[in-house]
């Protein structure tokens with residue numbers, strides 16, 4: 001913890017203006033990312049999880065500076081890149097790469113695999129000792145593709161192979177940080193594990209740091225060291241893997257977890273399945289105070305009026321909720337064997353403190 | 359609209375692994391262009407249309423040779439073919455081995471050579487007008503789609519205005535006005551009128567292709583491969599020329615091919631109305647216009663009419679086949 005984090009995100013915001021009419025008058029804003037903070041340490045994997053539309057991709061695009069933040073701060077390897085010009089960002093771009101969500105849209109159909117994976121060298125003007133072709137073929141081999149497919153076009157490959165091509169492209173410049181935006185959600189379940197394993201192997205081999213985005217908690221379970229849960233542009237809970245999966249404190253995390261199939265029948269028996277009511281509200285007009293209160297079964301009056309701050313309730317475990325669960329946390333989990341997901345918001349201790357902060 | 363073909367046709371699903379194991383031959387990928395060509399070759403109708411198009415172009419280029427072999431100069435009178443009483447061709451049409459398509463009433467000009475020479479004007483005007491539209495439309499469409507914002511608003515409004523423009527009225531008055539100053543202009547006669555036609559037809563039709571290219575650019579810009587290039591530090595020109603433009607070649611080709619027949623018809627209509635090339639130069643529209651007065655000699659109208667019909671049909675069939683083969687809708 002004493003080491004400076006590789007990536008530090010502080011109060012990051014992205015509000016997309018909504019304009020109307022010929023004069024592009026602004027009539028509102030989509031608060032896609034609304035003040036999130038987290039650190040990523042060198043060599044670790046942070047999972048970033050939330051339902052569709054909660055701002056995960058936007059977060060990734062902010063970190064890679066494909067879009068300009070409206071607020072907050074991004075510090076990468078000691079450089080404040082929040083509003084850095086594209087020109088000054090160029091050399092830094094080698095160190096931060098993104099794997100995209102849709103392997104069909106992320107590869108130019110008119111380019112060969114060689115051109116796609118070789119593009120980083122060309123764009124960054126990098127000469128390799130043995131020539132770009134050799135370098136590209138080595139990377140293809142690294143991600144488990146036949147290097148002889150150099151001259152083939154993306155449409156000749158399956159979804160899983162395409163995602164490997166996308167991964168190869170991100171590896172070309174030996175980056176330090178890779179943002180993987182739902183790297184497997186577009187793939188067949190049968191090949192999802194292969195790609196996740198590939199990412200894990202590459203991490204060990206190339207000393208990579210990952211932010212892995214996913215829309216459910218099962219995908220990132222065994223690859224993440226820490227997990228952040230997002231809801232409507234906010235982080236509601238962030239903890240190390242053990243803490244999050246074994247004693248989740250936020251009701252939303254509990255709901256997400258209850259959707260994850262548990263292989264162990266003994267544990268499955270003691271858990272009731274929480275079904276979330278309704279849809280995610282629009283980020284154009286998010287609910288006031290706790291954004292989850294429209295769907296939360298523990299919601300009280302205070303949830304509608306006072307925004308719960310993200311507080312550290314256990315070592316390395318931060319939660320934004322007035323009535324968190326598992327607060328005496330890990331103990332109860334170990335002793336009782338079952339998580340108390342009772343609908344009674346009884347012994348919710350830290351409520352008053354939350355109120356005091358308002 | 360013909361049903362879009364799915365890019366995942368069998369020939370493309372050939373699993374690279376399987377190919378590699380079975381053949382051992384050097385692996386060479388097939389580009390979407392090569393696949394489109396394979397598809398096009400199998401489309402008999404489109405290929406027929408394409409061959410007719412090629413034939414028409416050859417006819418236009420080698421018109422003097424053809425006329426030398428099979429006909430008489432297009433403006434040569436052949437009074438000997440005309441019945442002096444009725445002023446109609448002897449034997450009704452005059453068709454024979456000397457005059458393949460017969461002769462015109464009154465002056466007896468060779469219809470075959472006039473139709474052949476008419477192809478020159480039609481194709482010349484249609485090609486260059488299309489080129490003009492495609493160049494302006496593509497540039498405007500890409501700029502509007504790629505840069506968006508007020509640039510897009512400006513160009514889109516301009517397109518609306520151009521499309522709402524009373525083109526025919528404008529063409530009629532432009533020709534009238536320029537006719538007055540003809541003696542003072544550097545170019546005169548047919549050359550002036552050909553340039554005028556190309557300008558009028560080409561300059562006012564660019565919004566059609568402009569809109570298509572704008573839409574395509576708009577959707578291409580949102581593709582993740584553009585983000586991938588940007589996240590590598592690629593600058594505007596690289597993204598425009600290396601990432602976006604290669605994906606626009608198919609729609610540009612298709613709509614250019616489909617715009618040519620429209621322009622052939624437009625040129626014929628203008629010539630028919632007397633706005634285009636002036637007599638005695640042979641044009642299909644002009645011949646039709648003259649033939650209207652002589653409905654008793656149907657061959658006079660038949661041959662230029664057929665020429666227009668075949669040209670338009672051939673380009674349309676070829677263009678449709680090209681669209682199916684390139685299939686921009688589902689090319690991902």
Ligand SMILES: Nc1ncnc2c1ncn2[C@@H]1O[C@H](COP(=O)(O)OP(=O)(O)OP(=O)(O)O)[C@@H](O)[C@H]1O
Pocket residue numbers: 016030031032050051052053054055056057058059101215283
């Ligand atoms: N360029 C944009 N302009 C306006 N709104 C946008 C833009 N990009 C994203 N949004 C909005 O921001 C919100 C968050 O989008 P984002 O793509 O980050 O979600 P996500 O968590 O990645 O969802 P998914 O799981 O569907 O990929 C959505 O409501 C989306 O409509």
Ligand code: SF4
Pocket residue numbers: 250251252290291292293294296297298299300303308320321322323324
């Ligand atoms: S603050 Fe209230 S509404 Fe929000 S998650 Fe906690 S209990 Fe539910």
Ligand SMILES: [Mg+2]
Pocket residue numbers: 056057058101181182
């Ligand atoms: Mg997303």
